[in-house]
Amino acid sequence: xxxxxxSFILMxxxxxxxxxxxxxxxxxxxxxxSGSNAISGIxxxxxxxxxxxxxxxxxxxFGTIAVALATINVVGGYMVTDRMLxxxxxxx
Amino acid sequence: xxxxxxxxxxxxxxxxxxxxxxxGLKMLxxxxxxxxxxxxxxxxxxxxxxxxxxxxxxxxWENIVVGLIIGSLIGTVAARRVEMTGMPxxxxxxxxxxxxxxxxxxxxxxxxxxxxxxxxxxIILSVLIGGVTLTGSLIAYGKLSEKMxxxxxxxxxxxxxxxxxxxxxxxxxxxxxxxxxxxxxxxxAVIILSLVFGIMITIPIGGADMPVVIALLNSYSGLAACAAxxxxxxxxxxxxxxxxxxxxxxLTNIMCKAMNRSLSNVLFSGFGASKVSSATVEGEVKPITxxxxxxxxxxxxxxxIVPGYGMAVAQAQHVVRELSDLLSAxxxxxxxxxxxxxxxxxxxxNVLLAEANVPYDQLVEMDDINPQMPTMDVAIVIGANDVxxxxxxxxxxxPLYGMPVxxxxxxxxxxxxxxxxxxxxxxxxxxxxxxxxxxxxxxxAKDSISHIVAEFKG
Numbered sequence: 001x002x003x004x005x006x007s008f009i010l011m012x013x014x015x016x017x018x019x020x021x022x023x024x025x026x027x028x029x030x031x032x033x034s035g036s037n038a039i040s041g042i043x044x045x046x047x048x049x050x051x052x053x054x055x056x057x058x059x060x061x062f063g064t065i066a067v068a069l070a071t072i073n074v075v076g077g078y079m080v081t082d083r084m085l086x087x088x089x090x091x092x
Numbered sequence: 093x094x095x096x097x098x099x100x101x102x103x104x105x106x107x108x109x110x111x112x113x114x115x116g117l118k119m120l121x122x123x124x125x126x127x128x129x130x131x132x133x134x135x136x137x138x139x140x141x142x143x144x145x146x147x148x149x150x151x152x153w154e155n156i157v158v159g160l161i162i163g164s165l166i167g168t169v170a171a172r173r174v175e176m177t178g179m180p181x182x183x184x185x186x187x188x189x190x191x192x193x194x195x196x197x198x199x200x201x202x203x204x205x206x207x208x209x210x211x212x213x214x215i216i217l218s219v220l221i222g223g224v225t226l227t228g229s230l231i232a233y234g235k236l237s238e239k240m241x242x243x244x245x246x247x248x249x250x251x252x253x254x255x256x257x258x259x260x261x262x263x264x265x266x267x268x269x270x271x272x273x274x275x276x277x278x279x280x281a282v283i284i285l286s287l288v289f290g291i292m293i294t295i296p297i298g299g300a301d302m303p304v305v306i307a308l309l310n311s312y313s314g315l316a317a318c319a320a321x322x323x324x325x326x327x328x329x330x331x332x333x334x335x336x337x338x339x340x341x342x343l344t345n346i347m348c349k350a351m352n353r354s355l356s357n358v359l360f361s362g363f364g365a366s367k368v369s370s371a372t373v374e375g376e377v378k379p380i381t382x383x384x385x386x387x388x389x390x391x392x393x394x395x396x397i398v399p400g401y402g403m404a405v406a407q408a409q410h411v412v413r414e415l416s417d418l419l420s421a422x423x424x425x426x427x428x429x430x431x432x433x434x435x436x437x438x439x440x441x442n443v444l445l446a447e448a449n450v451p452y453d454q455l456v457e458m459d460d461i462n463p464q465m466p467t468m469d470v471a472i473v474i475g476a477n478d479v480x481x482x483x484x485x486x487x488x489x490x491p492l493y494g495m496p497v498x499x500x501x502x503x504x505x506x507x508x509x510x511x512x513x514x515x516x517x518x519x520x521x522x523x524x525x526x527x528x529x530x531x532x533x534x535x536x537a538k539d540s541i542s543h544i545v546a547e548f549k550g
Binding site: 014016018035036041044048050056069081090 | 113114116117118120121122123124126127130131133134137140141144145150151152155156158159160162163164166167168170171172174176179182183186187189190192193194196197199200201203210274306307310313314316317318320321322323324325326327328329330331332333334335336337338339340341342343346430432437438439440442443446447449451452453454455457
């Protein structure tokens with residue numbers, strides 16, 4: 001049942017994603033990509049909760065590296081997107 | 093009771109975060125609200141991370157803190173240092189990190205005892221997609237940053253090899269699910285095979301097709317996060333991953349359409365390998381001096397500038413913006429016509445022009461500028477070639493035939509700024525250069541424009 005429930009969420013989000021992204025003008029496609037990079041850094045949440053046993057050293061290592069890599073995406077992605085979007089100015 | 097309440101709070105925070113991501117993306121639909129949207133999305137992310145830290149942590153505190161600090165430092169430095177011309181490489185690298193992170197989350201989940209078969213299948217998916225995204229992105233990074241040859245690498249039996257690879261991955265995946273465990277040799281096999289597969293699907297793609305690859309890898313990095321979400325039964329990961337996955341797919345589709353090629357054509361065949369142009373271009377090239385170009389521009393009412401990546405490489409965008417300002421001051425309406433595949437990634441040209449302070453309302457998409465083309469007094473082509481090639485419209489033998497182009501040849505006069513006669517990235521002849529209304533302004537684009545700018549000021 002869990003599988004069905006998760007797939008249901010997956011399906012709805014994909015449709016939502018298509019609707020949302022189709023409205024982004026081509027001018028903003030590069031910030032869209034770097035911004036979505038940042039969103040895909042959400043795996044940091046997964047990495048924090050995934051490591052199950054305090055005992056296994058290898059799992060801890062994997063978990064820590066996963067946190068670090070996902071954080072690069074989150075911090076770097078949002079910052080560079082902000083830097084780009086700050087440059088887009090209207091004609092005055 | 094206490095636990096249930098905390099669980100509830102966390103899930104409410106996740107819902108709030110998902111809403112902020114959605115609204116953040118919605119606000120990206122206009123440059124005026126986009127920056128706020130990005131901040132909203134970032135706030136959502138912060139909320140999700142804090143909510144997670146408040147409860148479910150299974151990783152020791154010190155490990156989390158070390159991971160967060162290292163990641164933040166690297167991310168900050170990368171985001172601050174990167175040049176706008178280098179954005180494609182950075183995005184490729186970030187895609188790879190996202191993939192690697194999902195791969196590791198999948199591996200960590202293997203350590204848990206008593207996983208259901210469904211969980212094991214999602215673990216394999218997470219490892220597989222993560223691995224492919226990791227190495228695929230690293231190859232894309234190498235090609236884009238010119239640390240390795242950017243042209244397509246192909247060898248005989250490549251399709252066969254890739255087919256065998258897919259079969260091997262499937263077999264290993266099934267074997268792992270039948271006897272799961274961190275010691276399973278099949279797990280190692282899946283990891284190695286997916287890493288190899290990532291390399292194999294990226295090396296045969298080269299040159300002008302790279303924008304498609306980054307968009308596709310962007311989509312994979314989202315799907316990898318999605319798979320990790322299934323492993324952990326985490327809704328937020330699934331929702332965010334699908335948003336990113338959908339985004340990458342849409343961009344991939346736009347890029348393919350703009351090149352008039354199918355995705356399978358981009359993925360499986362090097363460009364121009366089997367195509368021969370039937371028509372040879374004949375006619376006379378008419379050069380013009382910068383002084384004469386100035387006289388024509390001074391009288392013009394409507395001007396459109398068609399920039400290509402070459403303009404940014406020559407760092408001519410600042411002087412081009414200066415010319416545009418002078419023309420506007422002279423009572424002329426100036427527009428920048430941007431082809432979807434100009435630049436090295438979707439929307440790259442727009443960012444480069446925004447960096448040079450060109451206002452975004454002056455940047456016009458191909459479909460909006462083409463109907464206005466017959467009323468243009470002058471179209472100035474700078475560092476672009478294939479995207480203005482009229483053969484794409486009327487020469488059925490041309491490899492570019494069918495690709496939508498900016499119809500500069502319909503303008504009253506066309507200036508083409510070019511270093512010398514030579515064909516574009518695709519190696520296809522361009523009849524535009526021989527058109528009756530075309531004038532070639534030979535020389536370095538930056539120098540030529542500077543000369544015209546000096547005349548205007550003079």
